[in-house]
Amino acid sequence: MSTTVTQDMSFLHLISSASLLVQLVMLILVLISLSSWWFIFRKLFVIRYEIKKTDEFEDIFWRGVDLNALHQRIISSRYESGSLERIFAAGFGEFNKHPVGSDLDAVMESTRRAMRATYQREMDYLESHLSFLATVGSVSPYIGLLGTVWGIMNSFRSLSSVTQATIAHVAPGIAEALIATAMGLFAAIPAVVAYNRYASRTDQLATRFESFMEELSNVLQRRAAE
Amino acid sequence: MSVSVLRNSSPSEPRILLAGVLALLVHLIFVAIMIFGLDWKDHPPEGMVVDIWTELPKPIQEPVKTQPPPKQLKPVPEPVKPKPESEPLKPEPPKPEPAKPEPVKSEPVKPAPQKALVESPIKKPDIALKQKPEPLKETKPDLEEQKKKEQEKTKEQERLKELEKQKELEKKKELEKQKELENKKELDKQKELEKQKELEKQKELQKQKEKELAAQQQREREAKAQREAEAQRAAQQAAARNQVTNEISKYKALILAKIKSRIVMPPDLPGNPVAEFNVTLLPGGDILDVRLSKSSGHAVFDNAVERAIFLSKPLPLPSDPALFNEFRNLNITVHYRE
Numbered sequence: 001m002s003t004t005v006t007q008d009m010s011f012l013h014l015i016s017s018a019s020l021l022v023q024l025v026m027l028i029l030v031l032i033s034l035s036s037w038w039f040i041f042r043k044l045f046v047i048r049y050e051i052k053k054t055d056e057f058e059d060i061f062w063r064g065v066d067l068n069a070l071h072q073r074i075i076s077s078r079y080e081s082g083s084l085e086r087i088f089a090a091g092f093g094e095f096n097k098h099p100v101g102s103d104l105d106a107v108m109e110s111t112r113r114a115m116r117a118t119y120q121r122e123m124d125y126l127e128s129h130l131s132f133l134a135t136v137g138s139v140s141p142y143i144g145l146l147g148t149v150w151g152i153m154n155s156f157r158s159l160s161s162v163t164q165a166t167i168a169h170v171a172p173g174i175a176e177a178l179i180a181t182a183m184g185l186f187a188a189i190p191a192v193v194a195y196n197r198y199a200s201r202t203d204q205l206a207t208r209f210e211s212f213m214e215e216l217s218n219v220l221q222r223r224a225a226e
Numbered sequence: 227m228s229v230s231v232l233r234n235s236s237p238s239e240p241r242i243l244l245a246g247v248l249a250l251l252v253h254l255i256f257v258a259i260m261i262f263g264l265d266w267k268d269h270p271p272e273g274m275v276v277d278i279w280t281e282l283p284k285p286i287q288e289p290v291k292t293q294p295p296p297k298q299l300k301p302v303p304e305p306v307k308p309k310p311e312s313e314p315l316k317p318e319p320p321k322p323e324p325a326k327p328e329p330v331k332s333e334p335v336k337p338a339p340q341k342a343l344v345e346s347p348i349k350k351p352d353i354a355l356k357q358k359p360e361p362l363k364e365t366k367p368d369l370e371e372q373k374k375k376e377q378e379k380t381k382e383q384e385r386l387k388e389l390e391k392q393k394e395l396e397k398k399k400e401l402e403k404q405k406e407l408e409n410k411k412e413l414d415k416q417k418e419l420e421k422q423k424e425l426e427k428q429k430e431l432q433k434q435k436e437k438e439l440a441a442q443q444q445r446e447r448e449a450k451a452q453r454e455a456e457a458q459r460a461a462q463q464a465a466a467r468n469q470v471t472n473e474i475s476k477y478k479a480l481i482l483a484k485i486k487s488r489i490v491m492p493p494d495l496p497g498n499p500v501a502e503f504n505v506t507l508l509p510g511g512d513i514l515d516v517r518l519s520k521s522s523g524h525a526v527f528d529n530a531v532e533r534a535i536f537l538s539k540p541l542p543l544p545s546d547p548a549l550f551n552e553f554r555n556l557n558i559t560v561h562y563r564e
Binding site for chain 1 (some may be wrong): 249252253260508514516
Protein backbone atom coordinates (compact mmCIF):
# COMPACT_ATOMS: atom_id res chain seq x y z
CA MET A 1 0.00 0.00 0.00
CA SER A 2 2.69 2.42 1.00
CA THR A 3 4.62 1.65 -2.16
CA THR A 4 1.74 2.70 -4.37
CA VAL A 5 0.98 5.82 -2.38
CA THR A 6 4.51 7.11 -2.47
CA GLN A 7 4.78 6.57 -6.23
CA ASP A 8 6.38 9.25 -8.31
CA MET A 9 3.49 11.30 -9.67
CA SER A 10 5.50 13.70 -11.81
CA PHE A 11 4.37 14.44 -15.34
CA LEU A 12 7.20 12.66 -17.15
CA HIS A 13 6.94 9.59 -14.93
CA LEU A 14 3.23 9.33 -15.58
CA ILE A 15 3.78 9.44 -19.34
CA SER A 16 6.63 6.93 -19.32
CA SER A 17 4.72 4.46 -17.14
CA ALA A 18 1.57 4.55 -19.29
CA SER A 19 0.60 1.57 -21.40
CA LEU A 20 1.69 1.28 -25.04
CA LEU A 21 -1.62 2.28 -26.60
CA VAL A 22 -1.94 5.29 -24.35
CA GLN A 23 1.59 6.30 -25.24
CA LEU A 24 0.74 5.89 -28.94
CA VAL A 25 -2.33 8.07 -28.52
CA MET A 26 -0.21 10.66 -26.76
CA LEU A 27 2.33 10.60 -29.59
CA ILE A 28 -0.42 11.07 -32.20
CA LEU A 29 -1.88 13.92 -30.21
CA VAL A 30 1.50 15.61 -29.88
CA LEU A 31 2.01 15.43 -33.66
CA ILE A 32 -1.53 16.68 -34.31
CA SER A 33 -1.09 19.51 -31.88
CA LEU A 34 2.25 20.49 -33.39
CA SER A 35 0.91 20.54 -36.95
CA SER A 36 -2.28 22.33 -35.93
CA TRP A 37 -0.31 25.06 -34.22
CA TRP A 38 1.95 25.26 -37.25
CA PHE A 39 -1.07 25.82 -39.51
CA ILE A 40 -2.57 28.25 -37.03
CA PHE A 41 0.49 30.47 -37.31
CA ARG A 42 0.78 29.96 -41.08
CA LYS A 43 -2.83 30.96 -41.70
CA LEU A 44 -2.45 33.86 -39.30
CA PHE A 45 0.39 35.27 -41.37
CA VAL A 46 -1.31 34.52 -44.72
CA ILE A 47 -4.63 36.10 -43.81
CA ARG A 48 -2.97 39.14 -42.27
CA TYR A 49 -0.89 39.55 -45.43
CA GLU A 50 -3.95 39.21 -47.71
CA ILE A 51 -5.96 41.74 -45.72
CA LYS A 52 -3.06 44.20 -45.85
CA LYS A 53 -2.56 43.69 -49.61
CA THR A 54 -6.30 44.00 -50.32
CA ASP A 55 -6.49 47.26 -48.36
CA GLU A 56 -3.49 48.63 -50.25
CA PHE A 57 -4.80 47.56 -53.70
CA GLU A 58 -8.30 48.93 -53.16
CA ASP A 59 -6.78 52.16 -51.99
CA ILE A 60 -4.64 52.40 -55.14
CA PHE A 61 -7.39 51.22 -57.54
CA TRP A 62 -10.04 53.68 -56.39
CA ARG A 63 -7.61 56.56 -56.57
CA GLY A 64 -8.03 56.34 -60.32
CA VAL A 65 -4.71 55.02 -61.53
CA ASP A 66 -4.15 54.08 -65.18
CA LEU A 67 -5.38 50.48 -65.38
CA ASN A 68 -2.77 49.42 -67.98
CA ALA A 69 0.09 50.69 -65.81
CA LEU A 70 -1.40 48.99 -62.75
CA HIS A 71 -1.71 45.73 -64.69
CA GLN A 72 1.91 45.91 -65.85
CA ARG A 73 3.16 46.63 -62.34
CA ILE A 74 1.23 43.67 -60.89
CA ILE A 75 2.61 41.24 -63.49
CA SER A 76 6.17 42.46 -63.01
CA SER A 77 5.96 42.09 -59.19
CA ARG A 78 3.86 38.95 -59.19
CA TYR A 79 5.59 37.29 -56.21
CA GLU A 80 4.56 40.10 -53.89
CA SER A 81 1.00 40.43 -55.24
CA GLY A 82 -2.13 39.79 -53.21
CA SER A 83 -5.20 37.76 -54.14
CA LEU A 84 -7.23 40.76 -55.21
CA GLU A 85 -4.38 41.99 -57.39
CA ARG A 86 -4.22 38.63 -59.12
CA ILE A 87 -7.99 38.65 -59.68
CA PHE A 88 -7.69 42.10 -61.23
CA ALA A 89 -4.76 41.02 -63.39
CA ALA A 90 -6.66 37.95 -64.62
CA GLY A 91 -9.80 39.95 -65.47
CA PHE A 92 -8.00 42.87 -67.04
CA GLY A 93 -5.67 40.59 -69.04
CA GLU A 94 -8.66 38.66 -70.39
CA PHE A 95 -10.43 41.91 -71.20
CA ASN A 96 -7.42 43.22 -73.14
CA LYS A 97 -7.01 40.01 -75.12
CA HIS A 98 -10.25 40.70 -77.01
CA PRO A 99 -9.80 42.89 -80.16
CA VAL A 100 -11.51 46.23 -80.13
CA GLY A 101 -15.01 46.04 -81.61
CA SER A 102 -15.84 42.47 -80.60
CA ASP A 103 -19.16 41.69 -78.93
CA LEU A 104 -19.35 43.50 -75.60
CA ASP A 105 -21.46 40.85 -73.88
CA ALA A 106 -19.08 38.09 -74.96
CA VAL A 107 -16.04 40.12 -73.82
CA MET A 108 -17.60 40.88 -70.41
CA GLU A 109 -18.67 37.24 -70.05
CA SER A 110 -15.18 35.89 -70.68
CA THR A 111 -13.67 38.56 -68.39
CA ARG A 112 -16.04 37.57 -65.59
CA ARG A 113 -15.24 33.92 -66.12
CA ALA A 114 -11.50 34.60 -65.92
CA MET A 115 -11.95 36.62 -62.73
CA ARG A 116 -14.22 33.98 -61.21
CA ALA A 117 -11.67 31.26 -61.98
CA THR A 118 -8.88 33.19 -60.25
CA TYR A 119 -11.22 34.06 -57.40
CA GLN A 120 -12.00 30.35 -56.87
CA ARG A 121 -8.32 29.52 -56.88
CA GLU A 122 -7.49 32.32 -54.46
CA MET A 123 -10.29 31.33 -52.12
CA ASP A 124 -9.09 27.76 -52.25
CA TYR A 125 -5.60 28.97 -51.30
CA LEU A 126 -6.94 31.12 -48.48
CA GLU A 127 -9.15 28.39 -47.10
CA SER A 128 -6.56 25.64 -47.44
CA HIS A 129 -5.76 23.87 -44.12
CA LEU A 130 -8.75 25.49 -42.46
CA SER A 131 -10.53 22.17 -42.80
CA PHE A 132 -7.54 20.54 -41.06
CA LEU A 133 -7.96 22.90 -38.12
CA ALA A 134 -11.67 22.03 -38.03
CA THR A 135 -10.84 18.34 -38.04
CA VAL A 136 -8.30 18.72 -35.25
CA GLY A 137 -10.80 20.72 -33.23
CA SER A 138 -13.49 18.08 -33.52
CA VAL A 139 -11.47 14.85 -33.47
CA SER A 140 -8.53 15.29 -31.09
CA PRO A 141 -10.74 15.29 -27.96
CA TYR A 142 -12.04 11.91 -29.05
CA ILE A 143 -8.53 10.58 -29.61
CA GLY A 144 -7.56 11.76 -26.15
CA LEU A 145 -10.69 10.20 -24.76
CA LEU A 146 -9.77 6.91 -26.36
CA GLY A 147 -6.41 6.96 -24.61
CA THR A 148 -8.07 7.84 -21.32
CA VAL A 149 -10.65 5.10 -21.56
CA TRP A 150 -7.98 2.58 -22.42
CA GLY A 151 -5.79 3.66 -19.51
CA ILE A 152 -8.68 3.53 -17.06
CA MET A 153 -9.62 0.12 -18.37
CA ASN A 154 -6.11 -1.10 -17.68
CA SER A 155 -6.00 0.37 -14.21
CA PHE A 156 -9.31 -1.28 -13.30
CA ARG A 157 -8.15 -4.55 -14.76
CA SER A 158 -5.08 -4.44 -12.49
CA LEU A 159 -7.49 -3.82 -9.60
CA SER A 160 -9.10 -7.20 -10.19
CA SER A 161 -5.93 -8.95 -9.03
CA VAL A 162 -6.14 -7.11 -5.72
CA THR A 163 -8.83 -8.16 -3.29
CA GLN A 164 -8.99 -4.98 -1.30
CA ALA A 165 -9.53 -2.06 -3.65
CA THR A 166 -8.12 1.28 -2.61
CA ILE A 167 -7.99 4.55 -4.47
CA ALA A 168 -4.19 4.28 -4.35
CA HIS A 169 -4.33 1.34 -6.74
CA VAL A 170 -6.40 3.18 -9.34
CA ALA A 171 -5.13 6.72 -8.98
CA PRO A 172 -1.83 6.48 -10.92
CA GLY A 173 -3.45 4.69 -13.87
CA ILE A 174 -6.28 7.21 -14.08
CA ALA A 175 -3.87 10.11 -13.74
CA GLU A 176 -1.71 8.90 -16.60
CA ALA A 177 -4.82 8.15 -18.67
CA LEU A 178 -6.24 11.61 -18.08
CA ILE A 179 -3.07 13.14 -19.47
CA ALA A 180 -4.21 11.87 -22.90
CA THR A 181 -7.48 13.77 -22.57
CA ALA A 182 -5.61 16.86 -21.47
CA MET A 183 -3.40 16.67 -24.54
CA GLY A 184 -6.39 16.18 -26.82
CA LEU A 185 -8.09 19.24 -25.38
CA PHE A 186 -4.87 21.19 -25.65
CA ALA A 187 -4.78 20.43 -29.36
CA ALA A 188 -8.51 20.96 -29.95
CA ILE A 189 -9.23 24.25 -28.18
CA PRO A 190 -6.83 26.51 -30.12
CA ALA A 191 -7.69 24.71 -33.37
CA VAL A 192 -11.41 25.43 -32.93
CA VAL A 193 -10.78 29.04 -31.96
CA ALA A 194 -8.44 29.55 -34.92
CA TYR A 195 -10.78 27.83 -37.35
CA ASN A 196 -13.72 30.06 -36.43
CA ARG A 197 -11.65 33.20 -36.54
CA TYR A 198 -9.97 32.41 -39.89
CA ALA A 199 -13.21 31.23 -41.47
CA SER A 200 -14.90 34.55 -40.71
CA ARG A 201 -11.84 36.46 -41.96
CA THR A 202 -11.77 34.55 -45.27
CA ASP A 203 -15.52 35.09 -45.64
CA GLN A 204 -14.98 38.79 -45.23
CA LEU A 205 -12.20 38.67 -47.85
CA ALA A 206 -14.44 36.65 -50.20
CA THR A 207 -17.23 39.23 -50.09
CA ARG A 208 -14.67 41.97 -50.69
CA PHE A 209 -13.27 40.07 -53.71
CA GLU A 210 -16.76 39.43 -55.13
CA SER A 211 -17.88 43.01 -54.77
CA PHE A 212 -14.57 44.14 -56.34
CA MET A 213 -15.14 41.75 -59.27
CA GLU A 214 -18.59 43.24 -59.87
CA GLU A 215 -17.25 46.76 -59.67
CA LEU A 216 -14.32 45.97 -61.98
CA SER A 217 -16.61 44.39 -64.60
CA ASN A 218 -18.73 47.55 -64.47
CA VAL A 219 -15.63 49.71 -64.93
CA LEU A 220 -14.42 47.56 -67.85
CA GLN A 221 -17.88 47.51 -69.45
CA ARG A 222 -18.05 51.30 -69.31
CA ARG A 223 -14.54 51.50 -70.73
CA ALA A 224 -15.43 49.11 -73.63
CA ALA A 225 -18.62 51.07 -74.41
CA GLU A 226 -16.66 54.33 -74.80
CA MET B 227 0.76 33.40 -69.94
CA SER B 228 0.50 35.99 -67.28
CA VAL B 229 -2.34 34.14 -65.63
CA SER B 230 -0.38 30.89 -65.43
CA VAL B 231 2.54 32.75 -63.90
CA LEU B 232 0.24 34.27 -61.33
CA ARG B 233 -1.19 30.88 -60.56
CA ASN B 234 2.26 29.58 -59.68
CA SER B 235 2.96 32.58 -57.54
CA SER B 236 -0.05 32.02 -55.31
CA PRO B 237 1.45 29.28 -53.06
CA SER B 238 4.37 31.57 -52.06
CA GLU B 239 3.26 31.68 -48.48
CA PRO B 240 4.84 34.14 -46.08
CA ARG B 241 6.85 32.98 -43.08
CA ILE B 242 6.18 29.24 -43.02
CA LEU B 243 9.31 28.54 -40.98
CA LEU B 244 8.50 31.21 -38.46
CA ALA B 245 5.09 29.59 -38.01
CA GLY B 246 6.75 26.23 -37.32
CA VAL B 247 9.14 27.76 -34.79
CA LEU B 248 6.25 29.49 -33.03
CA ALA B 249 4.29 26.23 -32.90
CA LEU B 250 7.27 24.45 -31.30
CA LEU B 251 7.66 27.30 -28.85
CA VAL B 252 4.01 27.02 -27.77
CA HIS B 253 4.45 23.32 -27.11
CA LEU B 254 7.67 23.75 -25.20
CA ILE B 255 5.97 26.29 -22.94
CA PHE B 256 3.04 23.93 -22.44
CA VAL B 257 5.27 20.97 -21.58
CA ALA B 258 7.26 23.11 -19.14
CA ILE B 259 4.04 24.16 -17.43
CA MET B 260 2.91 20.54 -17.18
CA ILE B 261 6.22 19.31 -15.78
CA PHE B 262 6.75 22.05 -13.24
CA GLY B 263 3.08 22.69 -12.59
CA LEU B 264 2.29 19.08 -11.65
CA ASP B 265 5.22 18.59 -9.28
CA TRP B 266 3.10 19.55 -6.28
CA LYS B 267 1.27 16.24 -6.68
CA ASP B 268 4.21 14.48 -5.05
CA HIS B 269 3.51 15.91 -1.60
CA PRO B 270 -0.19 15.43 -0.70
CA PRO B 271 -0.04 11.60 -0.54
CA GLU B 272 2.59 11.81 2.22
CA GLY B 273 0.31 14.09 4.19
CA MET B 274 -2.46 11.53 3.78
CA VAL B 275 -0.33 8.76 5.24
CA VAL B 276 0.56 10.84 8.28
CA ASP B 277 -3.03 11.96 8.92
CA ILE B 278 -4.45 8.46 9.00
CA TRP B 279 -2.26 7.05 11.72
CA THR B 280 -1.37 9.89 14.06
CA GLU B 281 -4.82 10.08 15.60
CA LEU B 282 -5.51 6.42 16.28
CA PRO B 283 -2.35 5.34 18.09
CA LYS B 284 -2.61 8.14 20.68
CA PRO B 285 -4.04 5.88 23.41
CA ILE B 286 -1.01 3.64 23.17
CA GLN B 287 1.42 6.40 22.70
CA GLU B 288 0.40 7.80 26.05
CA PRO B 289 1.84 4.81 27.89
CA VAL B 290 4.68 5.06 25.44
CA LYS B 291 4.96 8.75 26.15
CA THR B 292 5.58 7.84 29.80
CA GLN B 293 9.05 7.08 28.53
CA PRO B 294 9.63 10.77 27.89
CA PRO B 295 8.58 11.56 31.51
CA PRO B 296 11.61 9.60 32.68
CA LYS B 297 13.47 12.12 30.57
CA GLN B 298 11.82 14.81 32.62
CA LEU B 299 12.73 12.86 35.72
CA LYS B 300 16.28 12.65 34.52
CA PRO B 301 16.67 16.22 35.70
CA VAL B 302 16.33 14.49 39.08
CA PRO B 303 19.90 13.32 38.73
CA GLU B 304 20.69 17.02 38.52
CA PRO B 305 19.77 17.57 42.16
CA VAL B 306 21.82 14.45 42.73
CA LYS B 307 24.70 16.10 40.94
CA PRO B 308 24.96 18.62 43.77
CA LYS B 309 26.43 15.67 45.71
CA PRO B 310 29.70 15.95 43.92
CA GLU B 311 29.42 19.66 44.64
CA SER B 312 28.71 19.03 48.30
CA GLU B 313 31.59 16.56 48.48
CA PRO B 314 34.05 19.21 47.46
CA LEU B 315 32.46 21.16 50.30
CA LYS B 316 33.72 18.54 52.74
CA PRO B 317 37.34 19.15 51.87
CA GLU B 318 36.60 22.82 52.30
CA PRO B 319 35.85 22.62 56.03
CA PRO B 320 39.32 21.14 56.70
CA LYS B 321 40.79 24.15 54.93
CA PRO B 322 39.50 26.55 57.57
CA GLU B 323 41.14 24.28 60.17
CA PRO B 324 44.62 24.82 58.81
CA ALA B 325 43.58 28.43 58.55
CA LYS B 326 43.02 28.48 62.30
CA PRO B 327 46.65 27.83 63.14
CA GLU B 328 47.43 30.83 61.01
CA PRO B 329 45.59 33.23 63.26
CA VAL B 330 47.38 31.48 66.15
CA LYS B 331 50.71 32.15 64.50
CA SER B 332 49.74 35.71 63.89
CA GLU B 333 49.22 36.17 67.63
CA PRO B 334 52.87 35.60 68.50
CA VAL B 335 53.76 37.83 65.60
CA LYS B 336 51.72 40.68 66.94
CA PRO B 337 53.31 40.58 70.39
CA ALA B 338 56.76 40.53 68.80
CA PRO B 339 56.50 44.08 67.41
CA GLN B 340 55.09 45.13 70.76
CA LYS B 341 58.14 43.74 72.59
CA ALA B 342 60.45 45.39 70.14
CA LEU B 343 58.75 48.70 70.79
CA VAL B 344 59.12 48.16 74.51
CA GLU B 345 62.79 47.19 74.28
CA SER B 346 63.89 49.94 71.96
CA PRO B 347 63.03 52.83 74.35
CA ILE B 348 65.07 51.03 77.00
CA LYS B 349 68.18 50.66 74.88
CA LYS B 350 68.20 54.22 73.67
CA PRO B 351 68.67 55.69 77.17
CA ASP B 352 71.65 53.37 77.64
CA ILE B 353 73.38 54.82 74.66
CA ALA B 354 72.63 58.34 75.82
CA LEU B 355 74.23 57.65 79.21
CA LYS B 356 77.40 56.21 77.71
CA GLN B 357 77.87 59.19 75.40
CA LYS B 358 77.35 61.87 78.02
CA PRO B 359 80.10 60.72 80.48
CA GLU B 360 82.75 60.85 77.73
CA PRO B 361 82.71 64.66 77.27
CA LEU B 362 82.89 65.01 81.07
CA LYS B 363 86.10 62.96 81.20
CA GLU B 364 87.75 65.27 78.68
CA THR B 365 87.32 68.38 80.89
CA LYS B 366 89.29 66.72 83.68
CA PRO B 367 92.87 67.56 82.41
CA ASP B 368 92.10 71.36 82.11
CA LEU B 369 91.46 72.11 85.74
CA GLU B 370 92.63 69.27 87.97
CA GLU B 371 91.18 70.59 91.21
CA GLN B 372 88.23 71.97 89.75
CA LYS B 373 88.21 68.94 87.75
CA LYS B 374 88.54 66.76 90.79
CA LYS B 375 85.86 68.75 92.55
CA GLU B 376 83.92 68.82 89.48
CA GLN B 377 84.76 65.22 88.99
CA GLU B 378 83.62 64.49 92.51
CA LYS B 379 80.64 66.65 91.98
CA THR B 380 80.18 65.13 88.69
CA LYS B 381 80.79 61.71 90.12
CA GLU B 382 78.30 62.45 92.81
CA GLN B 383 76.05 63.90 90.27
CA GLU B 384 76.77 60.95 88.10
CA ARG B 385 76.18 58.67 91.00
CA LEU B 386 73.05 60.55 91.76
CA LYS B 387 72.20 60.53 88.16
CA GLU B 388 73.11 56.90 87.91
CA LEU B 389 71.07 56.24 90.99
CA GLU B 390 68.30 58.26 89.52
CA LYS B 391 68.83 56.50 86.27
CA GLN B 392 68.98 53.20 88.04
CA LYS B 393 65.84 54.12 89.81
CA GLU B 394 64.37 55.26 86.59
CA LEU B 395 65.62 52.12 84.97
CA GLU B 396 64.20 50.08 87.74
CA LYS B 397 60.98 51.95 87.43
CA LYS B 398 61.12 51.49 83.73
CA LYS B 399 61.89 47.84 84.18
CA GLU B 400 59.06 47.55 86.56
CA LEU B 401 56.88 49.42 84.11
CA GLU B 402 58.17 47.17 81.37
CA LYS B 403 57.52 44.13 83.46
CA GLN B 404 54.11 45.48 84.21
CA LYS B 405 53.64 46.22 80.58
CA GLU B 406 54.93 42.82 79.68
CA LEU B 407 52.60 41.31 82.21
CA GLU B 408 49.83 43.39 80.85
CA ASN B 409 50.82 42.43 77.36
CA LYS B 410 51.02 38.84 78.38
CA LYS B 411 47.63 39.13 79.98
CA GLU B 412 46.30 40.83 76.90
CA LEU B 413 47.94 38.18 74.76
CA ASP B 414 46.48 35.51 76.97
CA LYS B 415 43.12 37.16 76.68
CA GLN B 416 43.57 37.47 72.97
CA LYS B 417 44.65 33.88 72.76
CA GLU B 418 41.69 32.85 74.81
CA LEU B 419 39.43 34.95 72.65
CA GLU B 420 40.99 33.48 69.56
CA LYS B 421 40.68 30.04 70.99
CA GLN B 422 37.08 30.76 71.77
CA LYS B 423 36.63 32.14 68.27
CA GLU B 424 38.29 29.05 66.86
CA LEU B 425 36.08 26.89 68.92
CA GLU B 426 33.09 28.87 67.77
CA LYS B 427 34.28 28.60 64.21
CA GLN B 428 34.85 24.92 64.62
CA LYS B 429 31.41 24.60 66.10
CA GLU B 430 29.97 26.58 63.25
CA LEU B 431 31.89 24.47 60.79
CA GLN B 432 30.69 21.37 62.50
CA LYS B 433 27.18 22.73 62.37
CA GLN B 434 27.65 23.55 58.70
CA LYS B 435 29.03 20.09 58.11
CA GLU B 436 26.12 18.60 59.92
CA LYS B 437 23.73 20.73 57.89
CA GLU B 438 25.47 19.77 54.70
CA LEU B 439 25.44 16.16 55.69
CA ALA B 440 21.78 16.43 56.55
CA ALA B 441 21.11 18.17 53.22
CA GLN B 442 23.10 15.53 51.41
CA GLN B 443 21.23 12.82 53.18
CA GLN B 444 17.97 14.50 52.30
CA ARG B 445 19.08 14.79 48.69
CA GLU B 446 20.16 11.21 48.66
CA ARG B 447 16.85 10.23 50.15
CA GLU B 448 15.00 12.28 47.53
CA ALA B 449 17.14 10.81 44.79
CA LYS B 450 16.51 7.34 46.14
CA ALA B 451 12.80 8.07 46.28
CA GLN B 452 12.91 9.39 42.74
CA ARG B 453 14.90 6.39 41.61
CA GLU B 454 12.46 4.11 43.29
CA ALA B 455 9.59 6.00 41.62
CA GLU B 456 11.36 5.68 38.30
CA ALA B 457 11.97 2.03 38.90
CA GLN B 458 8.33 1.60 39.81
CA ARG B 459 7.29 3.43 36.68
CA ALA B 460 9.70 1.41 34.57
CA ALA B 461 8.35 -1.72 36.17
CA GLN B 462 4.83 -0.55 35.43
CA GLN B 463 5.79 0.25 31.86
CA ALA B 464 7.48 -3.11 31.53
CA ALA B 465 4.40 -4.74 32.93
CA ALA B 466 2.25 -2.78 30.48
CA ARG B 467 4.58 -3.79 27.69
CA ASN B 468 4.43 -7.37 28.83
CA GLN B 469 0.67 -7.12 28.78
CA VAL B 470 0.81 -5.58 25.31
CA THR B 471 3.20 -8.23 24.05
CA ASN B 472 1.08 -10.91 25.66
CA GLU B 473 -1.98 -9.44 23.97
CA ILE B 474 -0.17 -9.24 20.63
CA SER B 475 1.14 -12.80 20.82
CA LYS B 476 -2.27 -13.99 21.97
CA TYR B 477 -4.03 -12.42 19.00
CA LYS B 478 -1.34 -13.59 16.60
CA ALA B 479 -1.93 -17.09 17.85
CA LEU B 480 -5.68 -16.53 17.44
CA ILE B 481 -5.18 -15.34 13.86
CA LEU B 482 -2.99 -18.33 13.04
CA ALA B 483 -5.50 -20.69 14.64
CA LYS B 484 -8.37 -19.18 12.68
CA ILE B 485 -6.44 -19.43 9.42
CA LYS B 486 -5.43 -23.03 10.17
CA SER B 487 -9.02 -23.94 10.90
CA ARG B 488 -9.99 -22.80 7.38
CA ILE B 489 -7.24 -24.62 5.51
CA VAL B 490 -8.48 -27.45 3.37
CA MET B 491 -5.31 -29.52 3.56
CA PRO B 492 -4.33 -31.17 0.28
CA PRO B 493 -3.80 -34.84 0.93
CA ASP B 494 -0.54 -36.76 0.82
CA LEU B 495 2.19 -34.15 0.50
CA PRO B 496 5.67 -35.47 1.15
CA GLY B 497 7.56 -34.13 4.15
CA ASN B 498 6.49 -31.10 6.15
CA PRO B 499 6.35 -28.16 3.70
CA VAL B 500 6.21 -24.67 5.16
CA ALA B 501 4.49 -21.74 3.43
CA GLU B 502 5.19 -18.16 4.53
CA PHE B 503 2.81 -15.34 3.73
CA ASN B 504 3.07 -11.62 4.17
CA VAL B 505 -0.41 -10.31 4.99
CA THR B 506 -1.32 -6.63 4.98
CA LEU B 507 -4.29 -5.85 7.20
CA LEU B 508 -6.74 -3.00 7.42
CA PRO B 509 -8.11 -1.75 10.74
CA GLY B 510 -11.09 -3.96 11.54
CA GLY B 511 -9.41 -7.15 10.42
CA ASP B 512 -9.98 -6.89 6.70
CA ILE B 513 -7.23 -8.24 4.49
CA LEU B 514 -5.73 -5.74 2.10
CA ASP B 515 -3.07 -7.85 0.49
CA VAL B 516 -1.65 -11.35 0.73
CA ARG B 517 1.77 -12.07 -0.66
CA LEU B 518 3.52 -15.38 -0.77
CA SER B 519 6.89 -14.53 0.73
CA LYS B 520 8.24 -18.11 0.77
CA SER B 521 6.63 -20.88 -1.16
CA SER B 522 6.37 -24.34 0.32
CA GLY B 523 7.29 -25.84 -3.01
CA HIS B 524 3.80 -27.22 -3.46
CA ALA B 525 1.50 -24.83 -5.28
CA VAL B 526 -1.51 -26.79 -4.00
CA PHE B 527 -0.54 -26.16 -0.41
CA ASP B 528 0.30 -22.47 -1.08
CA ASN B 529 -3.06 -21.93 -2.74
CA ALA B 530 -4.88 -23.73 0.06
CA VAL B 531 -3.25 -21.52 2.67
CA GLU B 532 -3.91 -18.35 0.66
CA ARG B 533 -7.56 -19.29 0.25
CA ALA B 534 -7.76 -20.01 3.96
CA ILE B 535 -6.32 -16.60 4.77
CA PHE B 536 -8.96 -14.90 2.65
CA LEU B 537 -11.69 -17.13 4.10
CA SER B 538 -10.74 -16.27 7.67
CA LYS B 539 -11.55 -12.59 7.01
CA PRO B 540 -12.14 -10.67 9.25
CA LEU B 541 -9.16 -11.70 11.30
CA PRO B 542 -9.42 -11.37 15.09
CA LEU B 543 -7.76 -8.17 16.25
CA PRO B 544 -7.35 -6.69 19.73
CA SER B 545 -10.06 -4.19 20.63
CA ASP B 546 -7.45 -1.55 21.35
CA PRO B 547 -6.93 0.20 18.00
CA ALA B 548 -3.52 1.36 19.16
CA LEU B 549 -2.20 -2.15 18.92
CA PHE B 550 -3.13 -2.38 15.27
CA ASN B 551 0.29 -1.17 14.19
CA GLU B 552 1.64 -4.52 15.33
CA PHE B 553 -0.78 -6.31 13.03
CA ARG B 554 -0.62 -4.15 9.93
CA ASN B 555 1.99 -6.35 8.29
CA LEU B 556 1.72 -9.92 9.50
CA ASN B 557 4.10 -12.71 8.67
CA ILE B 558 2.19 -15.95 8.75
CA THR B 559 3.99 -19.28 8.52
CA VAL B 560 1.93 -22.40 8.13
CA HIS B 561 3.32 -25.91 8.51
CA TYR B 562 1.73 -28.78 6.65
CA ARG B 563 2.07 -31.09 9.63
CA GLU B 564 1.94 -29.83 13.16
